Each structure stands twice: as structure tokens, then as C-alpha cells.
Amino acid sequence: MQTTQKRQEAETWAQALLDQMTIEEKAGQLAAFFPNGNKRLGIPHMQHGECLHGMVADRATSFPQALALGCMWDPELVEEVASIVAKEARALGVHHCFAPMLGVVRDPRWGRIQEAYGEDTYLVTRTGVAFCKGLQGMGEERLNRDHIIATLKHLVADGEPEAGLNGAAMELSERKLREIHLPPFEACIKEAQAASIMPAHHALNGIPCHANSHLIEDICRQEFGFEGMIVSDNGDIRKLYTTMKVCSSLEESAKLAMDAGVDTELAWLIPWNENRIYGPALIQAVKDGLVSMEQLDTAVRRVLLFKYEMDLLHDPCAKPEQESLEACYQNVEGDAHVSLAGKTVYYGTKRDDVEEVLQNPQHDAIALKAAQKAIVLLKNQNALLPLNVSALQTIAVLGPNSDRVLLGNYATAKPRHYVSVLEGIRRYVGRSVQVLTSQGCDPDTYLAVDIPEAVACARKADVAILVVGGNEITCMENQDVDDLNLKGDQQQLIEAVYETGTPVVMVLLDGRPSSIEWADQHIPAILEGFYLGQECGTALANVLFGEYNPGGKLSVTVPRNVGQIPCYYNKLIPGRAPDYYQSPVKPLYPFGYGLSYTRFSIHDLRVVSCDPTVEEDVQLAVEITNIGARAGEEVVQLYVRDEISSLVRPEKELKGFRRVFLEAGETRTLSFTLKNRDLAFWMDGRWVVEPGEFTVTAGNSSADEQARCTFAVRG
Template sequence: MNEPAPEAFRDPARPVAERVADLLGRLTLEEKVGLLHQYQAPVPRLGVGAFRTGTEALHGLAWLGPATVFPQAVGLASTWDPELVRRVGAATGAEVVAFHRKDPDGAGLNVWAPVVNPLRDPRWGRNEEGYAEDPWLTGLMGTAFARGLRGEHPTLRTAPTLKHFLAYNNETDRCTTSSNVPPRVLHEYELKAFRPAIASGAAVAVMTSYNLVNGRPAMLSPLVNQVLRTWTDQEVLVVSDAYAPANLTGLQAYYADPAEAYAAAIKAGTDSFTQDDDRTEATLGHIRTALERGLLAEQDVDAAARHALAIRFRLGEFDPGSPYEVGEEVVNGPEHQALAREAATRAIVLLKNDGILPLRAPSRVAVVGPLADTLMEDWYSGTLPYAVTARAGLAERCEVTFCEGVDRVALGSRGRYVTAVAGRDGGPVRLTSAAGPEATWFDLFDWGGGAYALRSAANGRYLSAGDDDVLVNDQPGPNGWEVRQTFRLEERPRGTLVLRHIATGRYVASTTDGTLRLAAEGGQPLVLTLELVRGGAQAAAELAAAADVAVVVAGDHPLVNGRETEDRADLGLPPAQEELLRAVHEANPDTVLVLSSGYPFAVTWAQQRVPAIVWSAHGGQEYGHALADVLFGDQDPGGRLTQTWYRSAGELPDLLDYDIIATDATYLYFRGTPLYPFGHGLSYTRFEYSALELSAERLAPEESLTVRCTVTNTGNRPGTEVVQLYTRQRRSRVKQPLRQLRAFERLRLAPGESGTVTLTVAAADLAFWDVTKDRFVVEDAAHTVQVGRSARDIRLSGRFTVDGERLAPRDPYRRPLEAIGNDEYDGIVLCDAGRVDGDAVRGTDPGSWIAFHGVDFAAGAARCAFTAGSTEGGVLSLRLDDPLTGPVAGAVSIAPVRDRHELVEVGCPLAGVAGVRDLYVVFENEGITLGTLTFAPGTIGGGR
């Protein structure tokens, strides 16, 4: 008797697409619907198991227990070493597999990493999750990390998911704010960071972001299907961010009905809904309702299910065996520990050095600061298996004295004191008569932005508001999604203060028995006096004065004053840390400032006075060893900044303005003098650049330029240099970047050694997005090539010309002018022309305008038709040459419409419109939405 043939979907010899189609054809509609949630339902009758998306692995496996913790992503990028980043990704992927083999339900193989949102604004609360403010460098590093995660075998080790599509760089009101992304910013900046990992196959999935883009929820963006999925011939899984689907009918109120919202999301390209944790009933119910009402067809479900299944097939779920056989011993094994140390070392950036570094042994070093003897975990960290702090690392090399440098205080009220309970578990904090000094003493940590944490001297645990709102000294530090261990100290008359709990906004009060708890809304706060027991800055200064060198370790707490859900207001050091640094420096001028943070600081005072400044992102478990290796000169500091460090937040545009071109943002367009430029980082030796050679003076658009130069180590120590190549287009129809990174190379040179660096720039990569043609264009223009140590430290330069396109004036008759394709604007927001597709602009104030430069009306234009709408009605005017004083060529009244997405066609005759002119559309009233302008030719002034 013949054995039945195995199902085609279980045959690894068949193409993945064929296997997916076979399994899809065997599933019922209900079974296919069950695949569209984060927790995919099993299909027992076919032997198909359950599957879950979403294992966090940003810089090591997170949330599942101790695993190797590498430097934060911005720190990994600061190595400027894609191969090292790939190895970190591979180690992380191996640990994911090891956890998955032990607990398949707890550790899924679809990993939610890397984050490739360009770091447009350093105040972003999640700055540490990204790689760089440059989109090309971001794409390079993201691809490297994803390549490591996925492995080199055709079968995926893990399935990397890029976060967060698209234009997501603020936490403030992130679910309701709309990122304004003009076409050039979209194509030259935002999409550019995502494309490489998808096009190369390094990443196989994408997560959509919480925000809206040009007025439409990113989860519904037509760019998913129309652009992102065209970058590869492989299936791309698209997952929503956690609880984002509910926003479509909740915070965003984009749809009134969940079935409509979920149907729209599936049609827009969402394949997996991350909603309600493992409770799938509501989500699947909305999809079923959408099917019943005809809002979805079965083929829509098929498309989403196909994307979901394709990833599972590529992970080898239906194949015998696996090419990735790893055991638990790989987790935090010796090789990964060594890699963590290597990554942490390479990520350290020397910002300033007046010769105090490297340190000379033996030295007596005072190590001070709130970060000197602790390592921080961020929201997406793994659990540290061990922690080598700055103090511990330096103590292995020299005599170390230590002081945290934080104030120790007592909080009193009318003769009684806030008193904590001894013992690890602490207990409710009460107002009592003094019961011994330690019980009434607290260490006051200033984390900036007005956020303070209080650690009880009685047991070393932090004050926290428990679930019952009673204050308890029972936490190891600020932690959790809702950080309940931070307070604001609000001043009151006569030197008193009150405590406001940051997470809830409620004041601290006391009950009749003296127990401290959060007051009800509007309740009376407990008025306190703050008594200084011991000044942290003074204690640190005394320690520093007795040492050869002082090392102040300062920075941020990754869960306080800037994190997911919370942006920063400024870039200054926390005031108490600034005070500490100044006091230590006054006591001992031989002071080194070590910054550990996930974002830049405006350390202008330190740059002027402190002899050495070192920065790294939070560096993971081996941070202390890495820091010691660099400070003592065993390793040359090889890190380079991937963000501009500004002198103050006042040099930045509005946090919510994503138009980097119009606002002169990032190193690409910034015209000021930064504190530290993009690409900056010093060495312990010196390098000279010479002998610049360009392979050609003129290039065709399909050719590439080869740039060679010689770099020589002229110092007396071996060192690492990162040679950076930038270009600038000298002439253009549009505003061009002042400088743009095109290539780089790391090289290590012995004293006196020279090396030849060869870098390549493709002329095609010099293209910009031309709004008049809706495509990338390589313009006929001269370019400057610049080679140096940073974006502002250029050592060699040359010129070449690209024989590209000569751009003609706009032709208004060939096709309608799209309002979003304007050349310049004022008082305008970008918005959605329709719920499903299309972009438009809306005036925010009377007199707002958009401009189209160099429009060739030839012999004349007789009439203009607008697609426009307004719920209040209004007037649009056309002016020539100037939005305020230019002649009025025509005007049209817009009648009120009921729906803001309702755009109607209205027209007007034109007068005096001929030749090549700058055209301005002036919004005489606020709230008018404009989609397109269509012109009809005719004689001058001969309207019809």
C-alpha cells in the first residue's frame, strides 16, 4: 500500500512561495484570520503550531532574563564599524535562538530590531535606540545588525523587524502628532534609512509607528504597499506597534468604527495586529465583522496571511532540523563577553583632551558621580548578567577613592521627619520623631528636567509610590513602564517645598497616622523642609583634592527625563551634576569628565574648562573594563559621533517639525557652529592627510568617482582613524545639503606608518528628489569632495562635475501641480487629501502660502482649477513673484464642505500669467486644504 504523499508545504525542496501557497490553500478563512494577530493561532489539524511576533533584541536579548548586554544602539553606531555591529547582531541572534529552544512560547524568532529612525532631534526620548542623524549611516548600521540577526544561511536565524515606519522621532503626544514630511524629506531622509536592510534581505519585516504622517496614521500609510514592498521580491511582514490599532478609533479618531479601521489597516498592508497582548478575541472579531460587512474580501486576508506565513517558512518552521544548533551555554558565554568588551571599547568617543589622557599609572584616582558605580539598564535592555562599573574597572588598574557626589538630605515637617524602614523590603514611609539618623536620611538624585529620586539611607532602596499610592522604600531604582520612583521638588514660601509624583502628577500628602501617600486630585500636599545632611559636591571635591586625577562620571538615567513616552526639553546636564563637576574641577583641575548617556549633552562649560571629556552610550556589562582600557591608553579611543552635539537646545527647531531642509536641521543643513560636529572623535595620536587623488574630473550619471588619499600617523602611539568623505553640490535648482557623508574607512596605523585610503562615490547616489518630476534626479552640477576627520574637520578637498540632467522650468500644462510638491512654504501643514491615499497642504493662518518657483507659463495661462476644500469656506489667491506684494493673477472662493477629506474642483480665470514666473498660492483664510492646481493655456489675460 502506497504511503500518502506529504503535504507540499512540508517539502523543503520546493520554493518558499509555492509552499506558502500550498498551506494557504489548505486553510479555512477562519484559520487565516487567526494568523493576523501578534499571537497567531495554531492549526492542529495540519500540525501547524502557534507563533508569536515580537522578541525585543535592540542591543542584546531583552526582557527574558540575564543575557549579554551590549552598548546601546547609538553606541554601537559610534564604532563606525559595520562588521562589529554585524557580529553583535549575530551574537544577539544566537542568544535568541538559545532562549527559543528552551522556551519557544516565551522567546519568539521574530525579533523587533533594529530601530532605523534617523536621529533628527537629540531631544527624542528614544534617541539611544537609533544609530545616527545621517540616513545613509543609519541604513548601513541597521543593515549590519539585521544581517547578524538573520544569519548567512538561506534559512533565517531570526526574522529582524525594522522599527518604526515612518517619520517617528518624538514621544510628546506621539499617537496624535503628525510628522510633516515633504517629498524631498520623505525620499532623501526618511525612506533612505529603511531601504537598505529591506532591499538587501537583511530585514524581513517592518513595524509601523504610532504617529501620523502628513495627517494620516502611519499604520495606514499607502507607502507600505506602494513603496516599501517594491524594494524586494520577497514577502515583507508588517506588524503594528503595541496597542496602535486601537488608536485608529481612539486617540486618532481616524475611523469611528473598529471594523472599518481594521479593514483599512489590512488593505494598507498591516499583516499582524499587536493589540490586547495575547487576548485575540476583539481583534479577530473586528476582522470577521469587516468580512461580513464587505469591507474586506478574502483575498485581502490571504495577502496578509501570506506575508505572515512566508516569514515562518523562511525561519525553517516546517523543515526538518535547523542550521542554527546552539545551546544555553552560548548565552553570556566567554565569546560574547569578549565581544561586549570590544564593542564597549570601540564605542567610546574622546571629545576633548588637553593632554591629561591617557592616565599614567600608578595614579590615585577619585572616581565620583552618580553613574560612577552603577550600570543602567534601559527599557529595551537585557538583564545584566554582571556589571563592571567605572569604579570597578578603574580599581583594577589603580588606587581608587569613590564618592557618588549626591546630596544626603532629611525631609522634615513641623518637628517630625520622613522616616524609612530598614531591611531589604523596606516598608511604608511615615512622619515620625527622629528615630536614628539613617532612618531619616535620603540620597537625592537629580536626573535633570526637574526629576528627582530619593534613596533611603536605611536600606539603600528607593522611595516609590506603590499600587495603593502609599510611599514605600522598596525599589532598586527608577524602573518599569510607569516609573513611580521620581518626584518634582516644588518650592513653597519661606524655604519649604512639596513633592509632586511625576508619574501621576499628584502631590505627596500624609494621613492621620503619618503615613505618606499620594493625595487625591485637588488634595492638600504635605509641606516639607529640606535639610542638607551632607553636600554631595562638597564631599566629592574633598575627595578629588586628595587625588592625582578626578574622574567625574555623569550622564542620564535611561528611564528618567527622556525615554519612550517622554522627550527632553533641553540638553543640559542635570543641575546637581553640573554643580558637582564644577566643584570637583575647582578642587582638582586635573579632572576628566566621563559622560554616559543615550543622547548628546550641551556641556559648554566643561568644554571651556575641563581638560578631558569622554562620552559613550550606556555601554553594557563590560563598560568599566572598556572605560579603563581607554583612559589608561591600552586602547586608542576609536569612537566617532553619529550626531551633532549642539551648544543648547535653542539651536534646534521645534521638536515636531520634521522638515530638516526648511529648518536647517541636522549636520546636513545646520549653519551654526556645533559644540562637537557629526563624525567628531579624537585619538591619542595625530594624523596627517595628503595626496588627494580623484579618478575623474567629470562623471556621467552612471559612473562612480574613486577618491584616494594618504593618511599618516605622525604621533608616537598607534592609533585608529576614521577617514570620512563628504560631498557638497555647488549649484542646484533646490537647496542642497551643506555637506553629506558618502563613505568612510577605519584604519589603524603604527607611529610613522602611512596608509592609502580608497573611497568610492557613485554619481547616482548624488541624486535628489525632484518634485517637478516625482523621481530622483542627478543634476548637471559641480560638486566638492571633502575628506577629513569629521563633518567640520576637513583636511583635503577637490572638485568634480557630474554631467547630469539640466532641469527645465516647471511645465504647468503637462500635469497638475501637486500642492505638496511646492518649493517653499510658510504657515502650512501637510495633511491627507483622502483617508486612503493622497497628500495635500492646509493653511494654518490667514496669509499662509506655498510657492512654485520657475513655472513656465509660456505664452500665457487662461484658467486655473483647484482641488480644495474647507469646512469653514474661504478664499485662495494666486500671486506672481511675491506672496505679499506680487500681482494677483486670480482668486477663487471655496464653499464650505461637511467632511475635511472632501476636496472639490473650483476654478477661476487668470490675468497676466505668462513667461517663467514664481507662483504663490495664498490661503486668505485658515483651514483651507489644497490638493492640486491644473492650468489651462491661453492668451495673456484671456480667461474663460
């Protein structure tokens, strides 16, 4: 946290520079992913990067994708993951990254669902705050040499796009915006002091998010107290004119964005001198009087203040070596570059200790810990899992994802290492068990030529591990779908392997939940991993063979088919009992669901505080006991319902959770606090807590109620 003295020093430094800068030099400070240092004035460079679940750079640690991180239900571990990401980023010469993604995702057809933490506002909020704190640091560690600027994205409500299409226009009520989509941003601003926000691609209620001063200035800055920078998404300022047609020139695009409060521009596929809006267009807009010098100075000042706060003046990775605009296409020593549009773009200068940082074995250990915690056991009929290695002679490891590198969107192309499922199983069983393997089919084509080979392997094996799902082709940014079935001939492969009679364990690795109703009815054991990062195979092998007891919980609902969309758990109470013709209404797997190799009892939920008022917190306690035969982890989930309300509210809403480890037979007491805001809803332009009765339930998923209690709130 900056002291008052340091803030004053920064303001003085920034103003002195502004007094000397030309319009062109000021515009040069507003570039993301391009050189923004100034050699003449000694202004350091601030390098931007992507770090959604690991730094996008060669040999950086690759952690589980965001959707999988959400399945951990473990904010403390998320913060630890993010702190490692930040440390590696700084060593690689990066100061400002575009994460976390705070979309509350309500449509699995959307290709970017994998980048989000889940469908529930509370889960996304707690996970997002943890990631933001880890990236930036808190207190005296904030934005020091081991931390970076976080970017909250995308403002706002990109998680339920119309028809599941990326960038689709959204029409949302103020109530839904406030209750569902804005709370993660508010919490990250107030609790983690987030330093940057990125608007979304789409138009919200007819106004492009990059031209929405109500969102940026009125809500984020004035209401939430945001003091950081607003950075555009890639090329979206330009699209105000070229795509959305809300203005008639590039100069007017610059004006709209500046008026809305967008400080810097990300335009990494647009060459610096070819239609970068915060380049020639902004300069011309200032000269023509469309944008005032005061507006330009405000944006530049925000950038300069963060350069000062991060002490980039003394950062060897931020020296303003690049003088000309064309220098962004020049190589610098080392391999810390990215190739964009066929050109090598300046990507910062690595720190001297970069190898020591990247090769830290603790980073790999945390990546493995996160991968194991993210795995969700969906089905385990007759306790097929864990597998007993000593009872096996032959294992068949089959499927299109059994031996592939699967990291997900915004991941390094060259991780330091990657363990596939096949490799992880081979390492675990060693020479004691024969491992047969066949891909069977592709995940994205209809070439089933290897299915007979996979069937032959399954027939020879004691158990078949069938690894299916998707990849970067079937699920990614701008790769949305109109069904949720497994792609290619994977369903045919699953049925063929099942027909052999060999016990089958199905492992799902994908960027989105898939409709697997047939598999749920026939396959005895199913694991969901989404994308587990570099330690994927090791983590799954540890779970398959009982080295690690799975405890992950779904961060999204898994629908039976695409017709159930939207199928998030906390819809408003309907006016009539829902019903589909010849099809269940309930999803295949509910939000928060996940099994274990042991069993737990959640009981004795009670109110500790008494006679609360609408202004007071409510203190709760609950008991959890491991009633199984082995140690394990459970996620105790608290859901709240307002029994009588002036507006229709959801049947239940997640308002607390705790992941806890217990030995066999152990009992623990967990404490929870329900804050005033946890009981509130948005009505008439403000948050309201109405006096009356509230019900709290505790269980291990949104569909599980093992304990309940009620309390009354007085006015």
C-alpha cells in the same frame, strides 16, 4: 536565499493550510508576542522579541545601545554584534525581532534618540544594513537556525518629531522623505533582503503610518521590492479608532490596516481576547465584508511562508503546544518569559544548547570590543588622558552614574553580568591605587546631600573621574524633554568638584547628547559613552588608562543648548548668514567629531576615474598617516557638495567613511566609490544627477576639511 523549488514547496504548503483554516484560525496566525501556532493543523509557532542591542531576555549579552553603535562608525563590527544577538535569540526560542531602528534623528529632546544610529542618512543606512544582515544572515545562512527575522522600524520619519514628542504628527515634503528618511529602508530591503517592517506611531502628512498604503504598498512593496511581512507597532491598529479618530469602530480599524498592507499585529499590553484588533475585530470585519477573505489570506500566507523558510516545522522551539487563546497566560518550563500587565506571557521554548550559546566567552569579547570602539573623546586638554597608573596614589570615582547598571531602552533586565565604571576602575588599578567614591547626587532628583562628600573625596585624590548623565527615567520611550541640561543637581556637582582644583575627567553616560557648555569650558578631559552595554566599566577603564586608544566619532551633533535645535550638520544652505544674539551658531561638538591619543593627517585626496558621466561611478583615493607617537584608529570621512544645482542643497553630505587602524608613522591609501545615487537629489518625482562640478572633502568630522578635490560630471 530560498531556491525556486523551496519557494514552490512553501507556497503549496501554505495554500493547503489556508484551504483548511477557519477565519478564527487565520486571525490567530497574525499575532505578535502571543501563541500563533496551530496544533490541529500542525502549524509551528513563531515567537517575537526585542533585540535592539541584545536579546531582551535573562542572561543575554548586552551590547552598546544603538546610538553608541552608531558612534563606532564600523559596519563590519555592527554586523558581527547583530549575528551574536540573532544566535542568542534563536537559542532562547525567538524567531522574529523588532530591530533595527532606522530613524534619522534630528531632535535630541526625543526620548527614543538612543535607539537610533545617528542624524545622518548615510551613516544610518550603512549601520542599519549591517545590523539587518547580521540578524538575518545572507545567502545560504539566511534565516537558518542561528538567524532571525529583522524588522525595519519605524516607517517612517519618527526621528524628528514635532517638539521632540514621541508619536507627534509629522508634515514632510516628498523630497525630504526621499532624501533623508526613506533611503535606510530602501537599502535594507534591496541589500539585506529585510523580512519585516514596522510602521511608525505617528501620522505623516495627515495619514497614520498604519493606514498609509502609499508608504507600505506603493513605495516599499512596488518600488523597493519588499516581499516580507508588515507588523504593527504596539496597539497602533487599535489607535486608528481610539486615538487618531480616522474611523468609527474597531472593525474599521482592522479594515484600514488591512487595506494599507499591515499583515500582523503587535498588541502585547492588550489581552488576547480584549480588543486585539486582529482578533475579534478582524474576524467580525471579514464576516461583515469590510475585509475580504483574499486580504486576510494574503496576510496569513506571508506569515506561513516565513515559518516555512525558517524551517520552524522542525524547530523544537516552535512546536504548536498551545491550543487555546488563553494559553498565552500559561507558564512553560524554564525562565524564558516576560511579564506583561501582571501576567506571564508565553515567550518561546529554549533550545537545548541555550547555556552553551549564552555563556560563549566570544560574545563578551565582542561586547567589550564594541564598547571600546563606541567611546568618543570630546576633550583632552594638555593630554590629561591617558592616566598613568604608576603616578597615581588616590583616585576619586564620583557621580550618580559611577556605580549604576545603565543599559538603555530595550535591554535585558538581568544581563549575565555588568561592569560599572567604579568596578572597572577598581579592577584595572587593583591594590596599587586607593579608590574613593561618592555618588554626589541623583541623576533625576534635586537631592544634593552627598555633594560635600564627593568634594571631600576629590580633594584627597590625584584625579577625579566624574561620571554623570542620565538613566532610564530621564531618557526613554515616552520620556521626552524640553531642555538638554544634565538633570538633578549634576551641574552643581560638576562645579563643586572642579573648584577643588583636582584634575577632573568627566564621563557622560546617557541616552541622548547633553548641553555641557560649562563643562567644555572648564573640565580638562571629557568622554562620551552614551550607553556602552555590559562591559561599560571595563571599556572605560581601558580608555582612561591608555590600554585602548579611543577612536569613536559622534553620530549626532551636540548642541550648546536646546535653542539650537534643530542643529544637524547637513541643513540646506541658508539664504542669509545665520546668527544668534550673543551666542555662537556653531554647535558644541559637530557630527563625526572625536579625538584620539595620537594624531592623523588625511591628505592627497584625488579622483582615480576620469571624465565620469551621470551614469558612472566615481572612484576616489586618499592617504592617511598616523603622525603621532602611538598606534590608533581614525575614521576618514568623505563629504560631497554639488556646486551648482537646480534646487538648494546642503553645504555637504556624508557619502563615505572608513575606520582604519594605523601604527605610529604608518601611511595607508584608502579607496572610495561614489555611486550615481550619492550625487543625486529628488526633483519632480525622481532621482536626478545634474551635470556639473562636485567638490569632495576628506576629514575627521563634518567640520574638518584636510583634503579636497573636484570633478565634473558630464551629461
